[in-house]
Amino acid sequence: MKPRIAVIHGDPAGIGPELIAKLLAQPDVSDRADIVLVGDRHVFDQGQRQARTDWLVREVDPDRPEGWWGTEGFPLCPLSTIQPEEIQLATVSEAGGRTSLRGLDRAIDLTVAGHTDAILFGPFNKASLHLAGMGVEDEHRYIAQYLEFPGYHSEINMLDDLITTRVTSHIALREVADRIDVAGVIDAIRLAHGTLLSMGVSRPRIGLAALNPHAGDDGNFGTEEIDILTPAIEQARALQIDVDGPWPSDTVFLKGRDGLLDAVVTMYHDQGQIAMKLMGFESGVTIAAGLPIPVATPAHGTAFDIAGQGTANVGATRKAFDVLCRMGARYRSEQAASPAA
16 A cells, blocks of 8 residues: 655754655655645744755645545645744754744654554654653653654664664663663664564564673673573463574674574674664664654755755665565554554
């Protein structure tokens, strides 16, 4: 089923509007998905000026989705969240965070209501989000809070056909070892497994990264591999999940790069992020995994250093769109098949 994707422009002080403009100028995008824009029209216009593109926008009634599709141009559910004079390129601001969050709120509402099947957003700036009162550590937890979703969820990063997630995320490195337990490792493994299934991978192959150098060297450099990671692997296998390890973190990504794994589960943030960004900074995707609705964004940030110059690389944004086409189509099919649909 052709998915319907809500597209948010991102923080207008960064490269988000330009990236969205470049994405929607690609001729096959409308063939892959039905797009509805969510945000302030003048910000989308700003992106078109920066990207030197010229596609048609038409404002629509947000409460009448039956009239969104089938005519020329991209439908826009218009918001009024930021004034043009409030936009200062390459600047952290409450206004930039406010427009990002209000656009995200509206896109979530549309998807929960069944009008769209997935959400793509241009890069947000976390400092601006916090100034705007986000109140949690990142946008992924904000979405979960907005949805009142109590289940396990985490950020997943994707590069081509390889994904990675982690047992701990935005915490101090000194806290990592104390925050790792068998249940948390299994949750991360199951999240990777489920995300790959949602993208159509029928038999995901998952590698678990060790915490300690040389995977602990049989307990000489730490016992977490023996006490926590190996038991977690055994329990995950009992759930019919194909997971192996724990592998030393300085080699496990070679297996992923060479196509021997579909996912690597790491113990902490930089253990996976450094490897993934070195392998493909300009094509990485971030997925808000485990949430009830599909959400993705390019893995890079707002790139204030090149904001407004028209030189932003759209590769990661296109990858995020392609991922959401797969996830959104599956989501729409599942919703259509559910008894409540």
